[in-house]
Ligand SMILES: *[C@@H]1O[C@H](CO)[C@@H](O)[C@H](O)[C@H]1NC(C)=O
Ligand SMILES: *[C@@H]1O[C@H](CO)[C@@H](O)[C@H](O)[C@H]1NC(C)=O
């Protein structure tokens with residue numbers, strides 16, 4: 169069935185050149201969803217609730233890297249990426265920009281990158297469950313990202329867990345909840361093996377950091393990779409990654425992503441892209 173619809177779609181679709189031109193005019197080609205809590209949102213350079221405004225070269229704006237703002241419009245991405253999304257706290261440098269620069273440098277075929285900031289500081293995994301507000305917001309932003317430009321969602325970048333280190337019950341259930349979240353996301357985004365890169369927590373304020381870490385490092389799903397934040401520098405608050413650490417982390421996430429996508433044959437990825445968006449569109453009509 170899937171293949172049949174794909175071939176019909178391919179046969180009837182507009183010429184690839186026209187499609188590419190339209191896609192570039194309207195939005196990015198490769199979309200990445202950024203979710204989790206404060207370290208994904210970015211607190212690099214934030215001291216005493218004030219961001220120092222220092223943007224290292226690896227985080228500089230680039231016309232080929234866009235950001236979906238809170239009003240659901242694409243604009244050139246600049247730090248702090250989450251400033252109008254994670255509004256309760258002061259945002260600083262996160263991993264999104266260094267990730268994008270490195271991915272584009274290593275794989276120019278990735279085209280215009282579109283980042284979709286969705287992370288919210290201080291959130292626990294229960295708040296991200298399907299049916300909850302944060303999950304709904306993530307889905308709504310993902311859908312707006314795809315519909316507003318015709319790009320393909322290439323991966324979810326996830327960094328969370330600190331808020332689940334204080335209660336034994338939450339820590340015990342973490343692995344199961346994480347697995348369910350990734351499965352739900354893939355199923356609702358109609359992309360069953362969509363790459364997910366998550367970050368393993370190095371330390372935390374609660375007593376159950378090791379339980380959370382173990383869950384993150386041990387969870388196995390196809391195209392799920394875990395990069396380890398152990399050893400990365402923290403801000404003086406002892407709670408958030410520094411700007412330098414975020415640059416390093418962005419590069420580690422990029423490496424992990426590129427290792428997953430490297431073997432994708434170019435020709436079938438075009439077909440996959442059209443199908444992916446076609447099904448997402450169907451889904452959108454269905455939920456409205
Ligand atoms: C942050 O606040 C603490 C405590 O009030 C103070 O000692 C420190 O100098 C402040 N740091 C900066 C960079 O403002
Ligand atoms: C998660 O966070 C919410 C909101 O802060 C809180 O009500 C809840 O008790 C926390 N823990 C769990 C397991 O839901």
Ligand SMILES: *[C@@H]1O[C@H](CO)[C@@H](O)[C@H](O)[C@H]1NC(C)=O
Nearest residue numbers: 207330369370371372397407
């Ligand atoms: C941010 O990440 C660092 C390194 O993993 C960790 O020690 C810290 O607890 C995290 N902070 C939050 C609020 O998630």
